[in-house]
Every structure is written in C-alpha cells, then in structure tokens.
Amino acid sequence: MADKLTPRSENFSEWYNQLVLKAELADYAPVRGCMVVRPYGWALWENIKEALDKRFKETGHVNAAFPLFIPMSFLEKEKQHVEGFSPELAVVTHGGGKDLEEPLVVRPTSETIIGYMYSKWIKSYRDLPVLINQWGNVVRWELRTRMFLRTLEFYWQEGHTAHATEEEAREETLRMLDVYADFAINEAAVPVIKGIKSESEKFAGAVMSTTIEAMMGDTKALQSGTSHFLGQNFAKAFDIQYLDENNTLQYAWTTSWGLSTRFIGAIIMTHGDDQGLILPPRLAPIQVVIVPIFRKEAEKAAVMEAVDRVHAELKAAGVRVKVDDRDNVTPGFKFNDWELRGVPLRVEIGPKDVQKNSVALARRDMPGRAGKSFVPQEGIAATVQQMLDTIHDNLLARATAFRDSHIFDPQDYAELQETLKEGWAFSWWCGSAECEAKVKEDTKATTRCIPFEQPEGSGKCIVCGREAQQKVYFARAY
C-alpha cells in the first residue's frame, strides 16, 4: 500500500503485475513461471468454481478425477495433439529413486488419458452420453509467463464428454460455450463474443474449437474459455467404441471444454482502474466492507453497536461482508486498502450516521461523490443487494461500451494495421491461412474468432481483396 500503482495509461502491463501482488491475489513461486495463489485470489477462484460447477451440474455433468501423470505413448496416439503439446511438456523420468521405463508426462490436458478410460467404460449406447468434468491442475512448459494469464502450472476445469452421434456432440460443444458466456456475462460482468477459432488457432486435435473472447482494458483480447468438438479423432486414437441399438460397433463422438485461472486475469483487466481491482459483486470474496468511523472513545460504543447490527443483517441475508475493525490504521487507509482489493461496496458508519439511523455507501465502480449515497439502516440488506446488482449492471454496461467503441471496421489493409494498434478489427476474411499469417506478421494480431453473429451477404477480404463469406475479429491478444 505504501506506493501507488503505476497508472494503466502509463504501463498497463506493469499496472497488472503490481496489482496482482499488492492486492495479494498471487505471488511468484520459487519455481520459474509458477505462482502461488494467495487466499484472496483463491477465494475468488472458489467463487468462480462454484458458479460454474452449479451450471455444469444443471446441465447433467458429474465430476471425477483422472491421474496427473500420462504415459508419453498416450500423447503420441493423436498426431495433431502431440505436435501441439510436445514442446510444452514437463516430464517425470525418475520415481522412487529409479529411472522409469516409460517417461510420464505431467498432464497438459487430459483428452488422452480420459479417452483411454472411456474406451474401458463405454460398451453400449446405453452407456452414452458420458458427461464428466474434472477440476484440477495442469502443466504447460511456457517460456514467457504472467501470473494468472500464462503460468507453468495452472488451475482449471476440463469437461470431457462422449456421445453416440455427431449432432449430440456438436450440441454439447455449443451448450458448454453458452454456459461459459452466461457465466462470464452474468457472474463476472465480462462481456464476451462467442465464435469459432480459425484452423490455425484451434485446439490441437479438435475438428472445431469455439471460444469466448473478451476485450481487456488495454484493448487486447483474452481467450476466456474454449469448447471443442473433437469429432471421432480421440475416439479412433483410443478406440472408444460402442454397440448401437442395432448391435453395430460405432466410434463415439467426443468434446472437451475448459476454463482456467486465466479468467481471473480477465476480471482484473476488464474492470480494474488506477486505484486497483474492481471485483464483480457476484464473485467478489468480500462483497461489502464496513468501516467504522469515530474519533473519540466515547463515540466508539454507539458506532460499533450499529456496525455489528448492520453486519449481522447483511450476513443473515447471505451477503459476504467483512468489518474492518483494525485499530492501527486510519479510516482513510482502510478506504484505499479495500479499493485496491476491489471490494464492490463500502459501508461507512460514523457518529452522525448513528444519530440519523443511516449509513454511507461508497461504490467501488464510481469513485468520489458520484458513487456515494446515504441510506437508512432500516432495510439495509435489501438496499445493499440491490446496489450490488446495480454495480454488476454498470460494470457490464461499461465494459461492453468500452469494447464496442474499440472495435473498428477498417476500409483497407493500411487502415487495418492502424486500427490494430488501438483496438480490434471486425473484417471480412477469405479464410486463408496465408492472409491470417500476413496480418500476424505485420501487426502481431491474430484472428480471435469467427463470431456466430455475422452480417448478411459477403465482402472483400481485408488482406487479399478476394471474395469473403465471413467476418472475423483480428486483435492483439494475451
């Protein structure tokens, strides 16, 4: 707290790194590229987990746990999969003091080992669909790392499903993408665009990858969750076959989908400001902080009585509330501290509030006077809950407006290049890997997704000028 954060406008990346540390979301681990998720960050992740897990269970999924270690030979069974992942593997070569006969890979993702188990479990059409999710840790040996955004070890969920028909598997792929979008928008107040990844950007081993893409505060894109239709690629590699109703052996159709601790990065960079985090109310570990204010000891008893009463009422109503009763720091210090940590709403109670039976509310999303109001103590729980909803709506509207004002429709390739310095481009694209590669080389921007929502008609590819049937988002990305 001693030093101010570097302003976002000055150095967004530095602002981010400082904020993760100062808000005590995470810390650097003594292993290169790994992080320690500190209690405040982990509580945020637990709320994310709970919101997602509820949605997974409502859509018929169950959780399980598959091994951390995968035999190297498993990865090699799906050609594109191993090509995609082999540069990023951590390999166990020694166990119990001996060299292993076959090296074990620390899972970078679990399609292979889960595919192997599914081939044991699935025999008949009656065993399908299999709808399993796993919460866990995975390891990808990345060279350039950033806390939450890209770490060697990260935490995520990976859903893996097997179906009797292609249609069902495709439906599942889109259903889970919808679940992610619903979660992002309605829990995290992060507006996302749903679409399909280009061939060069898709998951190694997928037939089709879908994604939700969000715009961060520096206008870069962040892939925030992906859902893959794997066709029969893994079913054939791992022999996941079932007897259909006519007693004919068929390969199953599979999907996988994942959302990770990376999403915490999305929350930080979508909502945060120069004072610190702004956490979306429905996920914030602490939704409301109460700061008692008194100068003289004589005022303390009356103030604390009101504080305790308001605290009890909010708690009983299910609000995640904390009283900051530290006696070694000033109220001003506390205000800054909780602003840094992004608590959505602050309740101040001083001697005047006690007299008037009121409290002061200060919204984190609107600094200064604009976000301040005085409300009666009576009915405080309902007032606060309504205010939290209002804050959610405001965060979402603000992020959506920011995003939409930074998506451009450049008229030619020169303008595209300029555009990509300050936002996204939504442009006609012929679909060729060459045009995609050219943009990447010239601007470092990649195709983020071919959104499901497309304008009518067709146009000219922004790169080569050929006829194009679809528009795509180009953006620099995390």
Next chain:
Amino acid sequence: MADKLTPRSENFSEWYNQLVLKAELADYAPVRGCMVVRPYGWALWENIKEALDKRFKETGHVNAAFPLFIPMSFLEKEKQHVEGFSPELAVVTHGGGKDLEEPLVVRPTSETIIGYMYSKWIKSYRDLPVLINQWGNVVRWELRTRMFLRTLEFYWQEGHTAHATEEEAREETLRMLDVYADFAINEAAVPVIKGIKSESEKFAGAVMSTTIEAMMGDTKALQSGTSHFLGQNFAKAFDIQYLDENNTLQYAWTTSWGLSTRFIGAIIMTHGDDQGLILPPRLAPIQVVIVPIFRKEAEKAAVMEAVDRVHAELKAAGVRVKVDDRDNVTPGFKFNDWELRGVPLRVEIGPKDVQKNSVALARRDMPGRAGKSFVPQEGIAATVQQMLDTIHDNLLARATAFRDSHIFDPQDYAELQETLKEGWAFSWWCGSAECEAKVKEDTKATTRCIPFEQPEGSGKCIVCGREAQQKVYFARAY
C-alpha cells in the same frame, strides 16, 4: 453386478478391491499405482471436502494454492524431512524439451515450499497467526499400492499454520485433530481414537505427530488423519522469522495437518458388508433411492405420480435423492445394485402403497425384514431425515461396539502375539524403540498411538517388563 462379491470373511482384501471397482468408486489408471476416482467416488470425496472445509473455515482458516513442483534443494533443508521422503519422490528432469538445471520434485507434501513463502510473507507479530489450508493432489512413489489406501497420486487437504508462540501452535495441532475426530464420528460414523504417534511413527520433520486411528472390519488399524506440531524445525530451515512486540526477531512455530482420499478406504472398510458398501448418510452422494414398482402399464401412472411427489418433497427438504426409473432392469436388480453402492435408505412405492398412501422404507444398515418399515407418505421428508439420523447412529454404535470388542489387554508377550492376530492390544509400553521394533518384527503390528485417554498409574512394559508410564495401541495397520 453379474458376480457376487467375495465374502469379507473369506478374503477381506479381495472383497475390498472388488467393491471399489464394482461400486464404481474408482478404477485402475494406466499408470502403475495410480487410480481414477470415478464420479460416484468423487461425489463422496466432494461431500467429505465440504464437511471438512466448513469446519476449517469455522476455525478461522482460509484456502490457497501452492505449486505442484518443489526444487529438490528445498527438501534438503530439513534433514529428517528429506530422509523420510526422498525414497518416495517423483522427479521432473525435463521441461519444454530441455534438461532442467535443478530437478523438480512433484510435491509429496508442502511444508517446504509453504515454509519458503511464509518466510516472505511473515514479518511482524501482526502477520500471525497464518492459518492456510490447501486442497490438492500429492505424489508419493509407493511400491505396493491399493486404491484409496495407498496410491502414487492421492487427493487431500494439507493445513499449514504459523504462530507466534509454542503454546498457540500446540493448541492448533490439537484443535485440528479434534476437527478430524468430530468429522470422522459425526459425519462418517467412523469411531476414532485420538493420540500421539511414537517417535518412530511420527511425521518426518515433526516434533510431535497426533493421529486419529480407526479399526477396519478385519480389525486392522487405519491412520485416518494426522496433525503435526512442527516446533521451529521448518521455521529454522526456511527462516520464518517475525518481529515480536518488543521488536525482537523470533522464529515462528508451525503446524501441519492432513486428511486424504484414504479416508474413503476407512468408510468402505468400517461399514461395508458382503452385499457391498454402506455409506454413512451424511456423506452419501445419494442418501435415498426411490424404486417404483409396478407390473402392468395400468399401474404405472399412479405409481409414478406418487414417486414424483415423494421425490419432490425429499428434494425440497435438501435430501440427496434419486429415482431409479430404468425400464430395462427389474426392481430386484435395482435393490441389489443400490445395496452394492451403499445408498443408506431405499424407498419402494408400488400400487398397494399408492392405495394406502404409504411407502416402504428399507434400511441399508439392516438387511431383510428387520430394516423394513411402512410409513405414511404424509410427512415423508421428516420421516426420512429422522431415519437417516437413526442409521448414522446405528452405524456409529455398531462400529464402536465392533472395535471395542476387538481391543484386548493381553497379560504377557505371548498373549500379545496371539491377540494381534485378531484385534488390537492396549498395553503398557516403556516407550523404547527397541520394544516397538521387536513387536513389529514378531507380529507385523506397529504402535498406532499413545491415546490421550490413559488409565491412572503405571504398569510393566508388555515387551520388556520394565516400568511403563503409558499404554499404547498395538495393531496391524494399513
């Protein structure tokens, strides 16, 4: 389901292995010594987690996540710790296609890396106590493995706390042991004995290890949870120091405590019978299964109407209930199936029950007529909840009676040896490692714990005959 389980009396170990597979709690992974925890087993673990996590939070603890990988040099900083764990390590030597400069150990437990982080975070007495827990996976390269009981990778929680004084740390150690005992008894209906581990059985690096010990159905002991007072051993190894109120630098005092998926083994082997699992009601993923019974299509509508109504009432009351409406198997098959899976209570609804506005209840803990009753549909939720409590109490009483009738007080060493073939011995022990080792060599039994509850006075060591101040439990153990 096709084949019956091997009876417990015939081969307890075989019964256990078959049951884990047939009840679909877990399956063998394609990596030696690893398991796949299947959805039914994982749902049981999720309920265990929830029950424990609630208790951890109530006692002021927060969750966090520390890295999977630990630099080899960290383990070497605490001499006893590295001696204890080095034979069991899995080692990552390659990452991203290159040899690592320093090999990384896949954590077997996290005292070292957490100690390192605590030394960064703890500066002043105001930062203490630090009360952090972690839910995660760890790896110990075991040679002989059994699903849940001993696997290379297992799931657990590990609490790690740091305190300003020895007294506080000792209190914490015992507080968490009490939490484990309370959980075991009141959630899992597993009676446990609390006590202290002998010097030779304690955790590598601890000053004192405490444990809860349970007796399995074959009379072997299972260490079901441990809580360690680590003194200043890790604080000194990792330089966890703080400035006290007098501005003097002091080493902190630390504890650690853990309970793992091993506890699922304790549940299986404490309560299970020759028909299968008997899950304790408060942890069972499915507490109640409703089986509709009808022969003719004409009966179906009325039966299903009652089934749906009872289902809705139980669900609304928070009971974890499932309707088994499979149409390709008989009610008899379903009864066996859910008995195998240990669902505590079965509700049967047939045409006669519809007429009488009643249902039939069948208790899993009491097979046959003795466990069957007919109750009114009215007030079914309250009836069922009461019955689940009754089942819990019965399971606990039965397991306690079984245990107590298999704890003996042998009069001499010859009798001790006989005793240990069919139960535990509670005997005076002089405390010497030699006597402990002799018993182990002669009988394979180890000291399980020196219980906190001790008889008055003193006696003669059962092994050497010397004066002894304490009684200890000897038992063969998992």
